[in-house]
Amino acid sequence: MAETEKQAGASPEDDGPLLPASFTFTVPRKEISMVSDMGKWKRSQAYADYIGFILTLNEGVKGKKLTCDYPVSETVEKLMSLLGTLDRWIDETPPVDQPSRFGNKAYRTWYSKLEQEAETLVSAVLPEELGAAAPEVALYLKEAVGNSTRIDYGTGHEAAFAAFLCCLCKVGALRVEDQLAIIFKVFDRYLRVMRKLQKTYRMEPAGSQGVWGLDDFQFLPFIWGSSQLIGPEELPPSLTLVPTLLQKNKYRHVIRVLVWYRFS
Template identity: 80%
Template sequence: MAETGEQSASCPEDEAPEAATTYIIPKKEISMVPDMGKWKRSQAYADYMGFILTLNEGVKGKKLTSDYDVSETVEKLLDLLGILDRWINETPPVDQPSRFGNKAYRTWFSKLEQEAEALVSAVLPAEKAAAAPEIAVYLKESVGNPTRIDYGTGHEAAFAAFLCCLCKVGALRISDQLAIVFKVFNRYLQVMRKLQRTYRMEPAGSQGVWGLDDFQFLPFIWGSSQFIDHPTLEPRHFIDERVVNEHHQDYIFLDCIRFINEMKTGPFAEHSNQLWNISAVPSWSKVNQGLIRMYKAECLEKFPVIQHFKFGSLLSIQPAKP
């Protein structure tokens, strides 16, 4: 694949940081547009992109229903996401005049703010407990913004950063690759969709019909990789509702399309123009490479997204090691 040159931060097998690691509470470092150069040269960028691409390679040609190991850490992450889901049930929307941005979301979010460190501690091995305050910041950043009651690709990136940090401390391993995408990320998507629906969250920094999707990006990258070398399904097929309904349980990409079809009305070419254009690309490997380029350009190289990204010891603003 053309874009795999940056794979520097896969899940290390036995290569967790030394015991002497000093964890730090992540903070913003990108405050002006010229700072974007620092981000693109940073160890955090190399590690984050390496993580995304390693998972992209790992899920290639695999179905959601294929066999893979589910480790204890993955089970604990699913429990954590189950708790977030349960809190939504316990925090119903309130009556308010405005249709969007239900203020009950803030109540839900404040519960996560209070509990995040404890939730992360429960996932980490005992000897890595000191990393919980640092990693918990990414969990809190991954569910949307309580002031604006919105959610977008920057929040999604924070969840990927959260998972990347769990790899860097050795809680997740190389053998967890498929479960990270198919179990954990997929469950995260379900919880985010429930949040979006329940509290009518606004898309953060949406480009409207010119964006790929109002809320997500990564499932389209990994989802297109699942289709590479598929014997019958081509990019042109994902706009066929029959195909979507038949195969969405096997493919994240189709599950995302199904969600869009549920949430939006009118011709697909009008409400999701970018995706409609992608359906004309001849092969899934070209779709996959194009989406990776688009993700870098539209998300990772956009100041309005990256100004919110936080850097600590695990995802460092320091220049990447050569």
């Protein structure tokens, strides 16, 4: 992550100034190029912030069903609109005829729209006083939808979307009261748009672990979905293979969306 994100301002729970007056944003650059770089990453404040973000959401969704009440802020609504735009662009960019079965080149046309509009889309989500953050935050959005050269998508891209949401929390655009909406609305919508991308453009799984992987494309739904299953009701692992029971119990993330796409 960018150095500026490591020096994050106030946490979402704070009521004080979000960022110091002298704070400047920087477009992120790649810092992990080899295995030896991983140690530096794991010792960084950015890593602690990122893992803390995931675990905080995991705790917030523990035992919660889709039918539970939660607030939906203006920022969440704006994120839903952003994802709706990405979805609409898929409809406007149909696959092209090509001899190769996988990796439809129309995806590159779709991605080029995002490259051109990412900062504008992010600026529309951020409060006006945080507009300077758009170039930095927008890079994580662009990294969250797949690779336009290889036409693939994997858990690293999903991780970039989590980093995108984490950035919005770090600058204060998303608040602590948005936790459930981040998962039940924003991440769910993101997951559906990514599945539509994968199916429409026949995207290859990036870094798939085959039989050792829970899913070729996603990982976070299994973390947050398992937390949803914590509670007084006994729901065995075999339940994940019965879509009708998942629908009845109103659980989603391991669970209804991923299983739905496997069985539909």
